[in-house]
Amino acid sequence: MKSKYVIIGAVVLAIILVTSVAAYTFLSTPSEPIVRINGAGATFPYPLLDEIMTVYSNEVKPNVQVNYQSIGSGGGISALNTKTVDFGASDAPLTAAEASNITNALHIPETIGAVTITYNIPGVSTGLKLTGQVIADIFQGTITKWNDNAIQSLNPDITLPDQTITVVHRSDGSGTTFVFTSYLKQSSTAWSAAIGAGKSVSWPTGVASIGNTGVAQTVSTTSYSIGYVELAYTIENNMPVAAVQNPSGSFVMPTLASTTAAAQSGAAGLPAGDASWTGVNLLNTAASDAYPIVTFSYIIVYKELSNIPDMTQEKATALVQFLWYIVHDGQELAPELEYAPLPSNVVQLNEATIASIIFNGQTLPTN
Amino acid sequence: MNLNSYGLRKFKNRFFFVACAVCVVLAVAPLVSILWEVIVRGAPQLSLNFLTATNAKDGIGPAIQGTLILIGLTSLIGVPIGILSGVYLAEYGNNHFGSTMRIINDALTGVPSIVIGITAYGVIVIGLIGSYSAIAGAIALSFMIIPIIARTTEESLKLVPNNIREASLALGAHKWKTTLRIVLPSAKSAVITGVLLGVARVAGETAPLIMTILGNRYFFQGLNEPMAALPLEIWRDSLQAQQSIIAQGWGAALVLILLVLSINIIVRVVSRGRLRK
């Protein structure tokens, strides 16, 4: 009877199921009880954060598992707002409205990165010269072709093709978008009047992709396209990037050096960790070798961690120690991924902020 | 019907024969292409490390475990309810209540999976548990599998000839004993087939998992914690720019397709044998 085989098949399947689950569980159980920390937010710092989390888990505290969902700054702030995560990450500081919902939030700049203008023009390599005004016009749809005079005149030694520009932007609420649109707002009165800045805006033209990675993927697979992507992603994927003109007049490529120069130049006079950070930016800094579109990326936490349901003493301690690690040893992993290490004054500021985190009124050990 | 020249009619006859054959080719070609691409792009990824690495950055171990756990939990919840539901509809369901439930069951199989996801999100993630959790995903998939199993069980039981039931009742057995001990066992391969097909169907679902289990880079951490799963992993990897991560997505797709297709093929082989009886 064939039904016998069905039963045997189903039993075999069930045995495989149970044994593999058991095997995996056995493989993954470490010796000490695991402490789990959940975070969510920006895709901008994700390559660095991912590396830091891996090293931390493998070498520093094997019993601490940090789970980070890279869903965009908007999603991270939402999750923090509803207390479904232990920490949020965003490239945009909290707006006044958001800060009123997340009571006593602390901003901890974790790294500094560059927003690159990446493009895909067959035959044109990296280093296309662009100004803020031209970029704004492209993204606003005023400039529609690559061989438009405005672009061509900046690049006399390259012949640009007669092709329509496909603009790629973000669909999700993004801190990267906030930084980029803030830069466009500063560079173009037309942009400022019509569109403005924000984590999401009404893009007049173009195709939407999810996350820094989505934009990078779409630009690299679509000829004659342009998009804005954090530096680490363009390097990871060997994508050409534009040399953008800074206030001193030079066309600067986004590199570790030019990002660090911007950080050094602009990182003075920062507010305290528990104050408002709206208005803080590293755009168009004064240094002559600084890249003009640079930003902090922040980790945002509640000052009083007991605000998060299920927070325990162990988790709170683990979180504080993890944050301390990020702003100290973790910074050593940054240059390799082309993120600028935090200048020392910012590290000191962060130390005071992290030390002020409390759980049920008590401060927590940072080591 | 226009009686045009015989030649034109003959030409039309041949033309549409070819056209219909082309339809078949156009439908089968994507299947071949998908299988080809998944194998060619996914197979190079398969290594022991890829399948067992403890960190989702290096491999899909957590995703495979997650899918297996979801299959197990969904079956645990969905199979008993679905089978008993189907038993009712087949054995006791010739009344208003039964036909209403039957109609509702049919309607439920047509509810979009993303709507099921929203429902499970509201009931479990916001309501009962309060966070993205593995159990929320299992419940979402159970919502999907119960109507499927109920319907296939009902149809399987209806195939059992009535004289078996009557003989059992005539011998003095109660109806419930008849159903459980005689009718259900004689339909068991059809019922199990229905269950397996339902499992294969929900194992590949992504939408209900997006807002319930969320995803996790580590192995199973508890029923009330986020968890990874193969379809979610594939979707997330497809949004990345790094070629190595996209390649992992193809590897995950290969594993998922092997899982789903092998269930389908087993079912097919077995039921063909049964029908030839």
Add this chain to the structure above:
Amino acid sequence: MTNQKNPKFFTKKVASLGDFLFKNLAAVMAASALALLLIIGYELASGSGSVIRTFGADFFVGTQWVPNEGREIYGALPYLLGTIASSGLALLFGVPLSIGIAVFLVEMSPRALRVPISYLVELLAAVPSVIYGLWGLFVFRFILVDYIEKPLNTYFGWIPIFGGPTPIGLDLFTASVVLAIMIIPTVASVTKEVVAAVPNSIREGAYSIGATKWEVIRHWVLSYGRSGIFGAVILGLGRAVGETMAVAMLIGNAQGAAAIPTSLFAPSQTMASLIANGFLEAAPGSLQISAYIGVGLILLIMSLSINLGARVMVTKVLKVKGGAVE
């Protein structure tokens, strides 16, 4: 209990505790269908409450989608149109193919090929939606762009449905073609049953007056099975409307008025894909998430209506034709 003493009594009524318990347990399980439907309805209705209260009818006919806090506007119309457009196109591309396949399998195919081809077509249904999306994203869309989208857009771009900026393959057309492939197994298998159920006497009558094979199929068989085929189409429509992942990955993820389907080669958005792409971003309890749930509610109502419509159609066919379709 009393069954040994009084056999007549036993056969007429529920005489044992076991029967009572079992029947009612099974009935409760069967009622789970109703419970499920009520839970789904409740969750979607309550979740969408705040967005419907805030915008009223404007939510259903509005076209803007602005999630910025303080000046939020949510309108679901573009996505409703996107769902209708993508499903309609999927039917346009998929139904003729399905009918061709069904006709081939029943009327034309050599007996030996019948089972293998049927099986291959059924296998199309076994492939998970996310894998269709993956394949579409990295393989199929480039074929469509190079051989269909770019040529049509370049030479016939003056016709509105081929117009718009240079196509990149993440648009209404690609999503609809992949959707068409996905509904073929459903439509083809039901059509196959319908065609196979046409009585041979009809065919023989037509042959006897000298019709060619194709004429028999076109004018006799297909018109006899007309309503069954229509039912199959509705079932396919139901499947297309609810399809989420493949569409989410291929339709271009447009939002607001830009999502209104005007050109085949421009990005668009369906109700299901909007939710899949954006739900996680919104904060629980916020107006934004209520907007997503509201879109889900519209989607639910649409697919339930189609499903019920299909049921009525199929039942009518069974009643009118008298032949067994199942």
